[in-house]
Amino acid sequence: MPAGIGTPVIAGEAFAAGLRTEFLNLYERRYKAVQERLSRLMRLNIPSTRNEEDYFYYESAPHVKRWVRGDEMATKGFKGVKWSVPNYEWAEGVSWHFADRQDDQTKNLVDHARGLGESYALLQERIFFQLLQGETDPDLLPDASTMTAPDGATLFSATHGSGDDRFGVSGGNTLTGSGTTISDIRQDFFSALVRFKLFKDTEGQPMWSDSFLDGPYIIVYPAQLEEVMREAFTQRYHVQDTAGVAVTDKMSPAVSNVILDSGQKVQLWGTQRLSDSDDFFIFMASSDVKPIFSQERQPLTDVVETFENSDTVRRTGIESIRFLSRHGFGLSLPYSLIKVTN
Numbered sequence: 001m002p003a004g005i006g007t008p009v010i011a012g013e014a015f016a017a018g019l020r021t022e023f024l025n026l027y028e029r030r031y032k033a034v035q036e037r038l039s040r041l042m043r044l045n046i047p048s049t050r051n052e053e054d055y056f057y058y059e060s061a062p063h064v065k066r067w068v069r070g071d072e073m074a075t076k077g078f079k080g081v082k083w084s085v086p087n088y089e090w091a092e093g094v095s096w097h098f099a100d101r102q103d104d105q106t107k108n109l110v111d112h113a114r115g116l117g118e119s120y121a122l123l124q125e126r127i128f129f130q131l132l133q134g135e136t137d138p139d140l141l142p143d144a145s146t147m148t149a150p151d152g153a154t155l156f157s158a159t160h161g162s163g164d165d166r167f168g169v170s171g172g173n174t175l176t177g178s179g180t181t182i183s184d185i186r187q188d189f190f191s192a193l194v195r196f197k198l199f200k201d202t203e204g205q206p207m208w209s210d211s212f213l214d215g216p217y218i219i220v221y222p223a224q225l226e227e228v229m230r231e232a233f234t235q236r237y238h239v240q241d242t243a244g245v246a247v248t249d250k251m252s253p254a255v256s257n258v259i260l261d262s263g264q265k266v267q268l269w270g271t272q273r274l275s276d277s278d279d280f281f282i283f284m285a286s287s288d289v290k291p292i293f294s295q296e297r298q299p300l301t302d303v304v305e306t307f308e309n310s311d312t313v314r315r316t317g318i319e320s321i322r323f324l325s326r327h328g329f330g331l332s333l334p335y336s337l338i339k340v341t342n
Contacts, residue, residue: 022114027117030117034121042294046293057081062076078202090142090327094321096320101162113321116168124294129331133274141329156337169198174338177342182228185232189282196284214265217264218268220271220283221280225270225275253285277328280337280340291335291337306319
């Protein structure tokens with residue numbers, strides 16, 4: 001090789017490296033945007049070191065009571081709860097014939113990489129909504145519709161596993177909705193706040209302190225409720241009707257928004273990922289314990305196959321870039337989440 005000339009670029013490797021850059025750049029940008037919102041509703045990427053992780057918590061410790069002189073000091077134990085969350089493999093790839101890669105004038109392979117990057121970035125969001133709705137999806141979690149929280153009940157339930165009222169209150173963390181008018185939505189929101197206030201620990205004492213109950217709250221709802229949700233929570237004034245008759249007189253008195261007037265902090269997230277029902281979900285954003293979490297056994301990893309490193313490519317001419325990771329998803333006690341069912 002003439003002096004001053006370095007090792008030539010191998011076309012296949014150069015292409016794969018470019019594809020990897022396209023993939024990872026898009027993945028990082030999209031993932032950061034998704035993570036910023038999703039991390040307020042679920043805990044992301046708890047480190048994992050095994051195929052299946054065990055989790056544990058203690059139920060409430062006993063509360064102090066008066067010690068009567070002459071009586072023996074009261075004592076009481078508390079129970080521990082353990083549950084397990086398996087890790088699954090998540091993978092996808094893009095492959096191409098080496099001749100098509102050589103002759104490609106459309107950059108179509110790079111477009112495929114962009115789509116794959118977006119899919120990976122959205123994986124945890126997709127599973128979050130699968131768990132929120134208890135849906136069956138063979139491409140995601142195999143047991144989302146039957147997955148239970150540590151108390152033996154599904155994500156939303158009026159009772160826990162033993163059949164008693166969940167969190168010590170009738171209805172648990174499910175609430176029957178009033179409808180989808182502005183007044184209905186507001187009424188159900190305040191009913192949910194009352195329900196949060198009534199939640200009890202396993203010793204019968206209030207689950208939440210007043211500082212947590214002050215908010216903020218995040219409401220996740222289907223896209224078709226966008227207008228009424230905005231009107232219910234962000235519109236300062238609206239004209240009130242009477243007996244269900246719409247008001248057309250522009251001079252009719254306007255009613256101020258009690259949610260805004262009270263300083264209640266509410267954030268809205270309307271999404272097409274929820275089904276066509278009118279159910280919505282109220283999250284207590286200040287809670288340290290999130291109702292849904294993910295664990296990370298292996299972060300996103302890429303494998304590039306070219307003529308230079310793969311016998312399969314040398315036999316078939318099919319090059320590829322593949323991406324894989326290992327994650328698990330689980331439920332914790334969902335006392336910071338209420339579903340309003342319409």
